[in-house]
Amino acid sequence: MAAAIHKIYTMAKIKMTTPLVEMDGDEMTRILWQMIKDDLILPFVDLKTEYYDLGLVKRDETRDQITVDAAEATKKYGVAVKCATITPNLKRMDEYKLHEMWKSPNGTIRSILDGTVFRTPITIPSIHPVVKNWDEPITIARHAYGDVYKSVEIRANEPGVAKLVFDGENGQHEEVVIHNFKGAGVIQGMHNLDKSIRSFAHSCFKFAIDTKKSLWFSTKDTISKKYDAQFRIIFEEVFEEYKAKFEELGIEYFYTLIDDAVARVIRSKGGFIWACKNYDGDVMSDMVSTAFGSLAMMTSVLVSPDGKYEFEAAHGTVTRHYYKYMEDHQMTSTNPMATIFAWSGALRKRGEMDGIKELVNFADQLEGACFDTLNEGICTKDLAGLMEGITPKSVNSDVFIKEIRTRLEKRLA
Ligand code: NAP
Numbered sequence: 001m002a003a004a005i006h007k008i009y010t011m012a013k014i015k016m017t018t019p020l021v022e023m024d025g026d027e028m029t030r031i032l033w034q035m036i037k038d039d040l041i042l043p044f045v046d047l048k049t050e051y052y053d054l055g056l057v058k059r060d061e062t063r064d065q066i067t068v069d070a071a072e073a074t075k076k077y078g079v080a081v082k083c084a085t086i087t088p089n090l091k092r093m094d095e096y097k098l099h100e101m102w103k104s105p106n107g108t109i110r111s112i113l114d115g116t117v118f119r120t121p122i123t124i125p126s127i128h129p130v131v132k133n134w135d136e137p138i139t140i141a142r143h144a145y146g147d148v149y150k151s152v153e154i155r156a157n158e159p160g161v162a163k164l165v166f167d168g169e170n171g172q173h174e175e176v177v178i179h180n181f182k183g184a185g186v187i188q189g190m191h192n193l194d195k196s197i198r199s200f201a202h203s204c205f206k207f208a209i210d211t212k213k214s215l216w217f218s219t220k221d222t223i224s225k226k227y228d229a230q231f232r233i234i235f236e237e238v239f240e241e242y243k244a245k246f247e248e249l250g251i252e253y254f255y256t257l258i259d260d261a262v263a264r265v266i267r268s269k270g271g272f273i274w275a276c277k278n279y280d281g282d283v284m285s286d287m288v289s290t291a292f293g294s295l296a297m298m299t300s301v302l303v304s305p306d307g308k309y310e311f312e313a314a315h316g317t318v319t320r321h322y323y324k325y326m327e328d329h330q331m332t333s334t335n336p337m338a339t340i341f342a343w344s345g346a347l348r349k350r351g352e353m354d355g356i357k358e359l360v361n362f363a364d365q366l367e368g369a370c371f372d373t374l375n376e377g378i379c380t381k382d383l384a385g386l387m388e389g390i391t392p393k394s395v396n397s398d399v400f401i402k403e404i405r406t407r408l409e410k411r412l413a
């Protein structure tokens with residue numbers, strides 16, 4: 001009798017106080033989304049969400065207003081979890097009979113929240129990174145505004161002079177010669193904004209404190225004495241606000257030149273956040289994620305400068321698997337890890353913000369159950385070929401999620 005009561009008591013669902021902003025998505029990840037909720041969340045958590053369907057059908061129906069609403073809700077409540085979504089192209093226009101080629105939802109949400117994206121690999125002992133001394137994950141933060149991505153260019157077809165001119169509204173006038181061309185060549189003009197760099201810095205320091213990891217930042221300010229130096233100066237200024245908290249947590253802010261950073265990253269043990277300028281982040285995130293093994297094992301968090309969070313998987317909607325699933329109604333072996341970790345990340349953050357220890361613990365146990373499953377060799381097809389020192393048993397997504405459920409129940413009993 002006592003045992004039975006205990007069982008009922010421990011199975012009581014965890015209560016939430018503030019809703020999580022839930023952004024549903026497309027294709028295979030939309031299928032996984034429902035499975036994760038049904039099997040891994042709803043039996044344990046009295047889930048409170050404000051639901052936004054960002055699936056392409058609904059985005060088209062609402063003329064993309066739903067994406068804006070979802071971003072505004074994230075501003076209001078502070079934490080969101082997002083499923084991967086289709087960014088339409090010409091092919092999708094036809095496939096979904098769209099009214100317009102709607103912009104990338106991630107781009108829309110990012111511009112409303114003014115946030116920075118942090119990508120972190122989920123690592124397990126049986127999958128070794130290509131760089132063998134990387135014991136812990138490396139998180140990359142990419143500044144997503146300006147530089148070469150918003151540059152203008154001229155092809156000079158003949159000799160002539162190229163100048164950089166600034167005409168200020170209040171009288172600042174500066175003119176410098178870029179180059180006296182003796183023959184043909186190329187010219188590029190780019191910019192960035194103090195405001196955007198400052199937001200980037202705030203998001204980075206906040207995320208470092210959040211994850212209790214040191215923050216590295218790198219530019220080429222020895223060569224670029226005004227442009228890149230401005231990034232370094234703003235980071236130094238903003239760091240003053242966070243310095244005490246860094247000291248308290250025993251983490252550090254480390255600034256170095258980009259080439260020195262690259263060399264140090266390769267020799268490091270990992271376990272830190274590397275903030276990069278736009279282009280460096282574009283290039284280095286591909287290198288770091290590939291070296292860690294699998295896109296399916298990469299999580300992504302958008303952090304706004306005022307501390308709003310949106311959690312998601314770094315991968316897309318896994319279209320190829322979805323078409324296969326639709327064709328023969330057989331469950332595919334698509335890896336749900338990054339999407340599960342988006343949920344656990346969001347629930348943990350909600351728990352921390354609202355002071356709900358049970359919710360934080362649930363997030364830990366859910367991730368723990370995922371690791372238990374993988375550490376026993378039970379995995380999806382994409383990981384089977386990567387595992388070493390263990391005999392992998394590859395299963396379909398539904399079986400994999402059920403295996404996680406079994407271990408989660410054990411942990412929570
Ligand atoms: P993708 O969905 O990331 O998939 C590319 C390939 O990577 C897959 O075909 C698969 O390889 C492998 N893969 C990715 N995630 C996997 C997982 N969880 N489990 C197993 N394998 C996985 O990229 P995509 O095919 O280029 O894009 C598909 C759609 O997603 C596009 O419409 C794009 O707009 C959208 N997208 C959305 C986001 C987002 O919402 N954040 C990000 C990127 C792309 P195999 O086929 O070899 O098995």
Ligand code: MG
Pocket residue numbers: 282283286
């Ligand atoms: Mg890239």
